Amino acid sequence: MAADGRRIRVDALARVEGEGGLHVEVRDGRVEEVRLDIYEPPRFFEAFLRGRDFREAPDITARICGICPVAYQMSAVHAMEDALGVSVGGQLRELRRLLYCGEWIESHALHIYMLHAPDFLGYEDAIRLAKDHPKIVERGLALKKTGNELVALIGGREIHPINVRVGGFYRVPEKADLRGIAEKLKRARDASLETVRWVANFEFPDFEPEYEFVSLRHPAQYPLNEGRVVSSKGLDIDVHEYRERFAEEHVRHSNALHSVLKGRGAYFVGPMARYSLNFARLPASAREAAREAGLGAVCRNPFKSIIVRAVETLFACEEALRIIDAYEKPPAPAVEIVPRAGEGCAMTEAPRGGLYHRYRLDSEGRITDAVIIPPTSQNLKSVESDMRQFVQQSLHLDDAALTLRCEQAIRNYDPCISCATHFLTLHIERR
Amino acid sequence: MSAGALVIGVGNVMRRDDAAGLAAAQRVRSAGIDALEACGDLSSLPGSWEDRTQVIIVDAVRTGAAPGTLHRFDAAAGPLPALFGRGSTHAFGVAEAVELARVLGRLPEALVVYGIEGADFGSGEGLSPAVQRAVEEVAARIQAEVRDAR
Numbered sequence: 001m002a003a004d005g006r007r008i009r010v011d012a013l014a015r016v017e018g019e020g021g022l023h024v025e026v027r028d029g030r031v032e033e034v035r036l037d038i039y040e041p042p043r044f045f046e047a048f049l050r051g052r053d054f055r056e057a058p059d060i061t062a063r064i065c066g067i068c069p070v071a072y073q074m075s076a077v078h079a080m081e082d083a084l085g086v087s088v089g090g091q092l093r094e095l096r097r098l099l100y101c102g103e104w105i106e107s108h109a110l111h112i113y114m115l116h117a118p119d120f121l122g123y124e125d126a127i128r129l130a131k132d133h134p135k136i137v138e139r140g141l142a143l144k145k146t147g148n149e150l151v152a153l154i155g156g157r158e159i160h161p162i163n164v165r166v167g168g169f170y171r172v173p174e175k176a177d178l179r180g181i182a183e184k185l186k187r188a189r190d191a192s193l194e195t196v197r198w199v200a201n202f203e204f205p206d207f208e209p210e211y212e213f214v215s216l217r218h219p220a221q222y223p224l225n226e227g228r229v230v231s232s233k234g235l236d237i238d239v240h241e242y243r244e245r246f247a248e249e250h251v252r253h254s255n256a257l258h259s260v261l262k263g264r265g266a267y268f269v270g271p272m273a274r275y276s277l278n279f280a281r282l283p284a285s286a287r288e289a290a291r292e293a294g295l296g297a298v299c300r301n302p303f304k305s306i307i308v309r310a311v312e313t314l315f316a317c318e319e320a321l322r323i324i325d326a327y328e329k330p331p332a333p334a335v336e337i338v339p340r341a342g343e344g345c346a347m348t349e350a351p352r353g354g355l356y357h358r359y360r361l362d363s364e365g366r367i368t369d370a371v372i373i374p375p376t377s378q379n380l381k382s383v384e385s386d387m388r389q390f391v392q393q394s395l396h397l398d399d400a401a402l403t404l405r406c407e408q409a410i411r412n413y414d415p416c417i418s419c420a421t422h423f424l425t426l427h428i429e430r431r
Numbered sequence: 432m433s434a435g436a437l438v439i440g441v442g443n444v445m446r447r448d449d450a451a452g453l454a455a456a457q458r459v460r461s462a463g464i465d466a467l468e469a470c471g472d473l474s475s476l477p478g479s480w481e482d483r484t485q486v487i488i489v490d491a492v493r494t495g496a497a498p499g500t501l502h503r504f505d506a507a508a509g510p511l512p513a514l515f516g517r518g519s520t521h522a523f524g525v526a527e528a529v530e531l532a533r534v535l536g537r538l539p540e541a542l543v544v545y546g547i548e549g550a551d552f553g554s555g556e557g558l559s560p561a562v563q564r565a566v567e568e569v570a571a572r573i574q575a576e577v578r579d580a581r
Binding site: 141148 | 443444445470471472474475477478523527530531534535554555
């Protein structure tokens, strides 16, 4: 093979979740083509939802993802409530945030400790990391377990929670039910701070693309369930305007649709976007931890998203403790709903970025149309763009090092098990 | 004090035969054996068997064997074969969960993993007939294993 030409292929061979891959072609020292091909199950679920009762949407869409079922439930209930003209506030709103905090803790802990940290420390996987550093991995598992327990407590069970419904919950906890988890969350808060300090010492490549960050922004709170859709380049819209400003494009090489900001192109959702657009809304302890870790109020190095995830984990622990401290059992577990024809949409912040749902209902509350846009498909164009720039500036690396860097770069986006590929094996060919 | 046997079914109910493990877990639960169902991230599995002496995991696999073929592995004796999945960007599969538990000294005394050969992993609900029969068979074998261990 000639030294001036290389072909890099990341074959994703899914056992179950789908298939796809990343193809990078390098010729004469220049990256010529980057194609990301990802399978996307939400298309199936959109069809599966048609004809179903509006009450079924949270439980059906929760099955799209084994990692972030709460995100799917939250976007589904908010979109349905929008269609049905219902507003859920007070302690029911707080319980939703509490449930979401549990999912952020478990998802971020999983990604930081089990999936991303081994890349930075030169280990093939978390098992080898655990051989050398069992206490660190145990800390990650304990942190994740607290997140799982919080989801199980509010959501009814850890995987595919069953206690969420349009209008609220089936049952709500007594104040005393939350005491036990509060103690665990205090330990998780300490573990999160240790996590921020641990990952801050990793080595990060110099890489700061010009992203357009997109996330929710709430007037006072770090965003989880609600807010305006804003961007780092001046977008500031109500979620009802999403359709006018964003589009999904078919691309020739991919099964998945690529989301774009109309007239602007790629954009970036996820922890780094949320953080950079909402730094001032983090609690003081999380801002302080971020500063101590060397982060500014804006972070544009996607490899440092591991630090941002750790900061967000700390936020989620703090927020959960705040909600539990102020909790009073609401008088009813849910707001009453009367079915009617309508259309509604919502975006909430899944651990890996904005998750948009839109539904149309007939007069009996049956779903006639559903649109689900997961964070991974919103980021596809940015992943391709990152890979193009990153491979170009990393061509001096040998194949093995470049392969590892490419995998690590894809993991910056925490691509979702079901929203994206499952298995990923990377090959580089020099020509 | 030990809490005895636990069966863990792994799979995705919306990917047809991938739900075989979940169906097996439901089947043995109705026969009075503790069982849980898992999907997606399995890194919390070692935590779920902390106080158990006998754990049996059931997952769907694809090896090229005839649909419904049962594979049985003694995971306490040695590492699982690659067909239980490694190297994902995101998921933490059965093999990873078992090997992580081994490294951290958190394996139960007895750990058996059953693989049920699937035929159809497309989107949707419902098992292939051969896989449905295999679920019945594995449930019977699990009941016998749990009985023998008592």
